Amino acid sequence: MSNLPANKSVETGNQQAQREVRIRQRYASDRRLRYFGLGAVGIALGFLVLLVSSISYSGYQAFSQTHVVLEVTIDTDKVDAADPFKGNYRGVVRDAVRAVFPGVTNRRQLRDLVGIVSSGAQYMVRDRVVADPGLINTTFLISVPVADPVDQFHKGNISRDTRESLRRISDQEIEWYDQWVSAGAIESRFNWALIFSSDSRYPELAGLKGAIAGSFYALLVCIAISFPVGIAAAVYLEEFAPKNRWTNLVEVNINNLAAVPSIVFGLLGLAVFLGWFGLPRSVPLVGGMTLALMTLPTIVIVTRVAISAVPPSIREAAMGIGASRHQVVMHHVLPLSLPGIMTGTIIAMAQALGETAPLLLIGMNAFIAGDTGGVMDPSTALPTQIFIWADSPERGFVARTSAAIMVLLGFLIVMNGIAIYLRQKFERRW
Amino acid sequence: MVLTVFLSLLAASSVAYGLGYRRAAGFAAHTGQRLHSRPSYHGAYIAAWVGIPAFFLILTWLTFQNTILDALIMGMLPSDTLAGLDQGKRGLLLLEIKSVARGLIFKEPTLAVREAAETYVRWLWLARWGMFAAASLCAVTGFSLARSRLAPRFKARDKVEQVLNSLMVLCAALAILTTIGIVVSLAYESIFFFKAVPVHEFLFGLNWEPQIAIRTDQVAGIGAFGAIPVFAGTFLISIIAMAVAVPIGLLSAIYLAEYSSPQFRAITKPALEILSGVPTIVYGFFAILVISPVIRNFGASLGLDIAPNSALAAGAVMGIMIVPFISSLSDDALKAVPLSLREGSLAMGATRAETITKVLFPAALPGILGGVLLAVSRVIGETMIVVMAAGLIANLTADPFQSVTTVTVQIVTLLIGDTAFDNPKTLAAFALGLMLFLITLVLNVIAHRVAQKYREQYE
Structure with a gap:
C-alpha cells in the first residue's frame, strides 16, 4: 500500500480546478431546472390571470347600460283605459322622441331618430302603464335603454374620428346624442336586465334570466337522479358487493365512464331520450337526465372514497352491539361520510353547470325569448347561452358574452366555495 | 302533471309508512309480544310495497306512452292522407296534429288532421287518467298485500333489507346500462350510416364534405x-x-x-x-x-x-x-x-x-x-x-x-x-x-x- 505513488491520491491543482468547475456546472443545472419549474408554474398562473382579466376587461361594460330619459304622454287615443295592455305604445315612444327634436321632419331622419331608442322601450312604457293605469292621460318621465350602437358610442367603443361609413352610428345620430347629453337626458345605469330579462335579438335588452332558470331546472333533475343513484351504487360496491367478476366489471365500467368524452353522452341523450323515448327537444328534463348520466360516475367515485375513509373500527363496534350490516351503513357509515359525499357532489354539480357540448346536441341552444316555466319548457342553459351570444355579430354581444361568463364563473366560485367550506368544517381525521 | 303524480305517490308512501308503524307499535302494546323487527321496519315494508311497484309502473308507462300514442294516431289516419308520404313528411303531419291538439293552429287543418287531433286529445286524457288509475290500483293492492302480512314475528327488517339490496344492485347496474346504451345507440345509428357510406370510404377517404342536400330543391354537394x-x-x-x-x-x-x-x-x-x-x-x-x-x-x-x-x-x-x-x-x-x-x-x-x-x-x-x-x-x-x-x-x-x-x-x-x-x-x-x-x-x-x-x- 505504502508503495503507491503519491500522485494517485493527491489531486494536482489542475484536476482540482476541473472538479470545481464540474461541481459548479452541476449546481448550475440544478438551478436551471429549478428556474424552469418556477417558470412553468408562472406561465400556467399567468394564463389564469390573463384569462380572468381579459374576460373581466371585455365584460365589465355590459354591467352598465346607457339610458335616455323620455317624457312620454299617454293619450287615450293611443291607449285604451279599459285595456291598457293593447295600446299603441310604439306611437307613444315615437311621439316622445320626436317632441325632443321638433326640427326633424324628413321621413328617413325621423325613422333614424326613433331608432336611437331601443325597440324594447315601448314594452317598458306598456308595463309601467299596465302596473299603474292612473298614468293614462298624464305625462311622466321614464328611463329607457338606448339602442346598441348608441350604447357602444356612449361607452367609447366607437370613436368619433372613425369615418362615418365605417361606424354603425351616423354623424346625424351623434349630433342628436350630443344634444341629449347636453340636455342631461342620457344616463348610465346598472344593467339589471342582464340578469332579470330573458334573451333577445337586441343586445341592449338581452338577459340571462331564461338561461339561469334553464340551468337551475336541468341541475335539479340531474341531482335528483344522480345523487340517490350514485350513493346507492357506491354503497353497494363498497359495503355489500361480493368480490366477483360481475362487480369487477361494474367497477371497471364506472371508471371508464368517468373518462368518456361529454359529447358522447350528448349523442346518447339525443339517440335514446329524444330518438327512442320521444321526449321533446331543448327541455331541461332531457338536459338534466343527460347530465345525470355524465355525473353519475363522478359521484360514485367520490362517495366510495368518502365511505372507505370511515375507519373499520366504527363498523365493527356497531356490528358488535348487534346492528345488521344495513343498520351499520344507514346509522353510522353514511352519516359519517356525508360531508365528503356532499363536497364531491357539489363539485360534480359545478362541473355539470359548466358543461356545454351535451346540451348543444339535445338542442338547448335554441333562441328562447320567453320565460322558462319548468322542466318541460324549452329553454337554454347558462353555458349554451354563452355559446349563442358568442356567435352573435353585434358589438354589444361581445361584452355580454364576457359578462355572462363572469356570471357563470360567479356561480361556480360560490358552489366550490360551499364545497371547500363543508370540507373544512366537517372533515374528520380518524 | 307528472310531478304531481310522483309527489302524491311519495305522500301515499309516507302515509303507508305511518300506518305500518302504528300497526306494529299496536302489536307490541296489545299482545305484549316482542316484535321481531322494530316498528319503523314494518312501516318501511308497507311504504316500499306502496311506492316502488307503482313508481316503476309509472316510469314504464311514461316511457312508452308517446311512442304508442303516435303509432295509434298514425294508424287511424285514413290511408289516402298517408299515401305517398315519406318518413319526414309523416313526422311533420304528426307534429301538426299535436299542435292542433294543443290549440295552436297556424294554417287551416284538413278534416283528417282535425279529427286526429280531437282523438289525440281524448287519448291523451285517457292515457293520463289511465296511468293515474293503474298507479293507484297498484299502490292499493301493494298496501293491502303488505298490511295483511304484518304480524309480531314478521321479519320486516330482513324483507326491507332485501328490497334495499336489490335497489342498490339496480343503481349499480345503471352504470352498465349507460355503457350499453352508449354502445348500442352509437352502433345502431352507425349501421344505418355505413349502409349509405361504405366503411372503407369512411375510414380511408381523404375528402370530407358532409354538406349534402336535405331537400331535393337544395343546391349542395353530393357529400x-x-x-x-x-x-x-x-x-x-x-x-x-x-x-x-x-x-x-x-x-x-x-x-x-x-x-x-x-x-x-x-x-x-x-x-x-x-x-x-x-x-x-x-x-x-x-x-x-x-x-x-x-x-x-x-x-x-x-x-x-x-x-x-x-x-x-x-x-x-x-x-x-x-x-x-x-x-x-x-x-x-x-x-x-x-x-x-x-x-x-x-x-x-x-x-x-x-x-x-x-x-x-x-x-x-x-x-x-x-x-x-x-x-x-x-x-x-x-x-x-x-x-x-x-x-x-x-x-x-x-x-x-x-x-x-x-x-x-x-x-x-x-x-x-x-x-x-x-x-x-x-x-x-x-x-x-x-x-x-x-x-x-x-x-x-x-x-x-x-x-x-x-x-x-x-x-
Whole structure:
C-alpha cells in the first residue's frame, strides 16, 4: 500500500480546478431546472390571470347600460283605459322622441331618430302603464335603454374620428346624442336586465334570466337522479358487493365512464331520450337526465372514497352491539361520510353547470325569448347561452358574452366555495 | 302533471309508512309480544310495497306512452292522407296534429288532421287518467298485500333489507346500462350510416364534405364522407396541446413537488386546479377573444399568414386547460417513488436536479406516461374549445397555422339544427361518435394498464 505513488491520491491543482468547475456546472443545472419549474408554474398562473382579466376587461361594460330619459304622454287615443295592455305604445315612444327634436321632419331622419331608442322601450312604457293605469292621460318621465350602437358610442367603443361609413352610428345620430347629453337626458345605469330579462335579438335588452332558470331546472333533475343513484351504487360496491367478476366489471365500467368524452353522452341523450323515448327537444328534463348520466360516475367515485375513509373500527363496534350490516351503513357509515359525499357532489354539480357540448346536441341552444316555466319548457342553459351570444355579430354581444361568463364563473366560485367550506368544517381525521 | 303524480305517490308512501308503524307499535302494546323487527321496519315494508311497484309502473308507462300514442294516431289516419308520404313528411303531419291538439293552429287543418287531433286529445286524457288509475290500483293492492302480512314475528327488517339490496344492485347496474346504451345507440345509428357510406370510404377517404342536400330543391354537394382529414385535424390539435401541456405540467409538478416551499405550494396548487375547473366554453371564448388575435398579429409581424381559427390557437388553449391534469397526475407519480430511491441518490452526492432527472423521473415514467395518455384522451374528446376556436372545413394539412377541424367539431356542426336521423349527414355524426368513444376507451384502458403495472412494481 505504502508503495503507491503519491500522485494517485493527491489531486494536482489542475484536476482540482476541473472538479470545481464540474461541481459548479452541476449546481448550475440544478438551478436551471429549478428556474424552469418556477417558470412553468408562472406561465400556467399567468394564463389564469390573463384569462380572468381579459374576460373581466371585455365584460365589465355590459354591467352598465346607457339610458335616455323620455317624457312620454299617454293619450287615450293611443291607449285604451279599459285595456291598457293593447295600446299603441310604439306611437307613444315615437311621439316622445320626436317632441325632443321638433326640427326633424324628413321621413328617413325621423325613422333614424326613433331608432336611437331601443325597440324594447315601448314594452317598458306598456308595463309601467299596465302596473299603474292612473298614468293614462298624464305625462311622466321614464328611463329607457338606448339602442346598441348608441350604447357602444356612449361607452367609447366607437370613436368619433372613425369615418362615418365605417361606424354603425351616423354623424346625424351623434349630433342628436350630443344634444341629449347636453340636455342631461342620457344616463348610465346598472344593467339589471342582464340578469332579470330573458334573451333577445337586441343586445341592449338581452338577459340571462331564461338561461339561469334553464340551468337551475336541468341541475335539479340531474341531482335528483344522480345523487340517490350514485350513493346507492357506491354503497353497494363498497359495503355489500361480493368480490366477483360481475362487480369487477361494474367497477371497471364506472371508471371508464368517468373518462368518456361529454359529447358522447350528448349523442346518447339525443339517440335514446329524444330518438327512442320521444321526449321533446331543448327541455331541461332531457338536459338534466343527460347530465345525470355524465355525473353519475363522478359521484360514485367520490362517495366510495368518502365511505372507505370511515375507519373499520366504527363498523365493527356497531356490528358488535348487534346492528345488521344495513343498520351499520344507514346509522353510522353514511352519516359519517356525508360531508365528503356532499363536497364531491357539489363539485360534480359545478362541473355539470359548466358543461356545454351535451346540451348543444339535445338542442338547448335554441333562441328562447320567453320565460322558462319548468322542466318541460324549452329553454337554454347558462353555458349554451354563452355559446349563442358568442356567435352573435353585434358589438354589444361581445361584452355580454364576457359578462355572462363572469356570471357563470360567479356561480361556480360560490358552489366550490360551499364545497371547500363543508370540507373544512366537517372533515374528520380518524 | 307528472310531478304531481310522483309527489302524491311519495305522500301515499309516507302515509303507508305511518300506518305500518302504528300497526306494529299496536302489536307490541296489545299482545305484549316482542316484535321481531322494530316498528319503523314494518312501516318501511308497507311504504316500499306502496311506492316502488307503482313508481316503476309509472316510469314504464311514461316511457312508452308517446311512442304508442303516435303509432295509434298514425294508424287511424285514413290511408289516402298517408299515401305517398315519406318518413319526414309523416313526422311533420304528426307534429301538426299535436299542435292542433294543443290549440295552436297556424294554417287551416284538413278534416283528417282535425279529427286526429280531437282523438289525440281524448287519448291523451285517457292515457293520463289511465296511468293515474293503474298507479293507484297498484299502490292499493301493494298496501293491502303488505298490511295483511304484518304480524309480531314478521321479519320486516330482513324483507326491507332485501328490497334495499336489490335497489342498490339496480343503481349499480345503471352504470352498465349507460355503457350499453352508449354502445348500442352509437352502433345502431352507425349501421344505418355505413349502409349509405361504405366503411372503407369512411375510414380511408381523404375528402370530407358532409354538406349534402336535405331537400331535393337544395343546391349542395353530393357529400363525401372520408374521415381521414377530420382525424388528422384532431391529431394535429392534440399534438399542439400536448406540446404545450406536457412541458409546463411536468415542470410545474417537479417544481411543486421537489423545490417549492410548503407555503408556496399551498397557494399555488389550488390556483392551478382552478384552471381545470373553468368550463371549456370559457376557454373557447378566451381563445377567440385573446389568443387567436395575438397569434395572428404576431404571425403578421413575422410576415406569416395565420388563419383566424388556426390549429395553433385552439391547440394552445387546449394545452393550457390540460396543464393541471398533467401536473397533478405527474405529482402523484413522483410522490409514489419510494423514499429510499430518492434518499439513496441524494446520499451519494447527486444534486436535486440529478436525483430528479436520473432517478425519480425514470422511476415515475410509467405513471407519468399513463397520465399523459389520459390527458390525450381528454384532449381528443374536448369539444367546446375547438367548436369555437377551430375551423369547420376539413383540411388535410400538418401546418399549425392553418385551420383544421376535429371529430367533435364535426359532430356538433352535423347535429345542430337537424333532427331527422334519416340522412347520411346526421348519421355520420354517430359514426364519428363511435370512433371517438372507441379511441378514448382504448387510450384509457392502456393508460390504466400502464399505471397499474407501475404501481405493482413498488408494492
